[in-house]
Amino acid sequence: MMFHPIVKIKICNDNLVFGPGLITLLEYIQKTESMKEACAEMKMSYSKGWKIMNRAEKELGYELLERRHGGKSGGKCGVTPKGLSLIERYRKMEKECLKNVQENFEKYFPEYQAEQ
Numbered sequence: 730m731m732f733h734p735i736v737k738i739k740i741c742n743d744n745l746v747f748g749p750g751l752i753t754l755l756e757y758i759q760k761t762e763s764m765k766e767a768c769a770e771m772k773m774s775y776s777k778g779w780k781i782m783n784r785a786e787k788e789l790g791y792e793l794l795e796r797r798h799g800g801k802s803g804g805k806c807g808v809t810p811k812g813l814s815l816i817e818r819y820r821k822m823e824k825e826c827l828k829n830v831q832e833n834f835e836k837y838f839p840e841y842q843a844e845q
Contacts, residue, residue, distance in 0.1 A: 732841035734834045746788040751781050752819045755783055755793060755808050759816075762805045764794075789815075 739748035749756075757767035768778040786793055793812035797805045808816070835842055 730731050732834075732838070734830050736830050737825060738819070738826060742788065744788070745784075747785045747815070747819075749823075751785050751793075752816055753779055753783060755812055755816050758794065759808045759813070762807060767806075788790050 740746050752774075754767055754771060757770045758764060761767050761770070764778055764782070765775055768775045771778075782793060790810050792809050793798050793815065795807040795809055797807070
């Protein structure tokens with residue numbers, strides 16, 4: 730049996746500001762242009778999605794979403810340029826951290842690696 734580490738990166742001040750949940754939510758919003766659809770994809774309540782988004786925007790001090798309200802065909806959401814930058818930088822940092830964690834895991838737990 731092969732083992733592997735899992736690491737979740739969370740960015741905090743005194744409280745959680747953002748982490749994998751917000752980043753994934755932003756990615757789904759970018760894809761669907763809808764908070765409701767993004768939350769459904771993540772099997773998360775609509776109110777929880779907004780709570781995560783509003784908390785992050787408050788703590789970061791800038792908007793992550795462009796909100797276009799209602800009307801005949803309903804509202805849409807888009808990710809702001811700062812939001813897109815946050816996604817990109819988080820994913821790059823995550824990839825680099827996971828690479829380092831994997832290397833350290835192999836170093837400290839060689840007995841749990843696949844037979845070569």
